[in-house]
Amino acid sequence: MKVSLVDLKRNIESIKNDLTSAIERCLENTGFILGDEVKLFEEEFTRYCEAEYCIGVNSGTDALHLALRATGTGEGDAVITVPFTFVATAEAIWMTGALPLFVDIDEDTYTLSTGELRRFLNERVKDGIDRVTGKRVKGIIPVHLYGHPCNMEEIMDLAKKYNLFVIEDCAQAHGARVLFHGKFRRVGSIGNAGCFSFFPAKNLGAFGDGGAVITSDRDLSEKVFMLRNHGRIEKYDHLIKGFNSRLDT
Template sequence: MIPFLDLKAQYASLKNEIDAAVLGVLASAQYVLGPEVAQFEEEFAAYCDAKHAVAVNTGTSALHLSLLAAGVGPGDEVITVPFTFVATVSAICYAGAVPVFVDVEPVTLTMDPAKLEAAITPRTKAIMPVHLYGQMADMDAIMATAGRHGIPVIEDACQAHGAEYKGRRAGSIGVSGCFSFYPGKNLGACGEGGIVVTNNDAHAKTMRMLRDWGQERRYHHVLKGFNYRMDGIQGAILRVKLRYLDVWTAARRTHAMRYSSLLSNLDTVETPVEVAYRRHVYHVYAVRCRDRDALHRALEAEGIQSGLHYPVPVHLQKAHEDLGYRPGDFPVSEAAARTVLSLPIYPEMTARQVEQVVAAMEHDAYVS
């Protein structure tokens, strides 16, 4: 069997370092926040070319706190995309704001800047592009539109650790950038975790208080905050893994290039496009298929796991039907939801496994 990802293999490759890091936290009894989390914040901020990093318990919490720090509240509108994981929209709802959608570009499946201007109203308080699958949105165009209206941009970089746009790291362009360390991410914790990076001193200070019950100092609660703190063990593990992130990214990119080369003659599949000035980190290698479900079943029959990211866009999810959107409102997102299939990709994957996946895709069970 070829798994969609192999977390056991990653742990095995770092077992001694991770075990030592965890035991160090247990011995210190610094289980919540603490020095390991503080050091990870410094190291991850430097990795992203940002001044501050605020570690939290999930990527969703990172998005939520970024919105609150930007002054988003009840009745405000936040523009984002419908083709994303639901957490992007949930965070907007947590802030009491209203999600407003714009469609994605057909090639990159990231926010279409040409649709952005028409969505802005006097109630728009933030724009939240999603760096989908590991490739950044067109940030220059988005920032230009946002700048004309004085609207902050918050990057949902939860799938884009180390991605770049014209040489700038994901998370460093908007007022803040939000990352998830869910185990399957390019940089994954052994559990849950998230972080916000920002160059804004005031936002960083606010988010540090909000993640820890709104405390300015112990038992002095300035804001109505949350319990969004990162565990010390996760901070220690992430410090170990961060040292390998660039090597892992290089491996992902190598696998992606091999997929694209081998699949170039298969006319039933459209491979992802890496825009020339955007460094794709391939959190997901998503192809477009004429009959996605048939390919999904064919791969499963061959013992190959694949994923659907995402089969139902957020505007058509039952949980968000109150927003009033209907089928046909965002045709590019809806077409993507019908056709995308994520192939196995992870650093520990071998070239032979990539070849086996492609061979299965060429099998008569699918193409005939």
């Protein structure tokens, strides 16, 4: 008997009636892109993740890319992340024009080693500049993996010491909690932003591509909101250069 690692067909069968009803509602109201259902999802996912804002985007890759853009990351900058992750984590950094700098993982958790991160920052970063590449180190993207969160207390302490932003890659850890200063917090709600993928095979998968950025930073949320839809504030009013990263209903 063949047992699939990810049995999408079985998942669909278990909620098929609900899916059919939802699809019929969408066909009836014709809100196919950024429709009412997307707005409802953003509200519910905001509460679930214990954040203030959620912006639905086209994919997890776009979530990382737009969150990085919203921090002002670009040419001449560098962002620290891990090599043990899907290529999109580093790719999103490259898409801004910045350079990914890799710090090794912990051999027990497979997430960012805070010991290696501390050593890297102590040895290579002076006055915000990477001694090796000459790039300005702007931030850290820790990757929560297999539902296992990173050590966010130590990561945030180091980020504060070196004046770095933190964007959490939560593409494989939806709903996970981590102890943070005596209180359990949802992944994505601790750093400046949390980025999620809803690719069908993810921990929380959709029926197609999809992603989201969560944050409690109003300014960052407004920038991502504009960036996902050609820099648009409202219909036919575009303030900045953006992208086509709208979330399908």
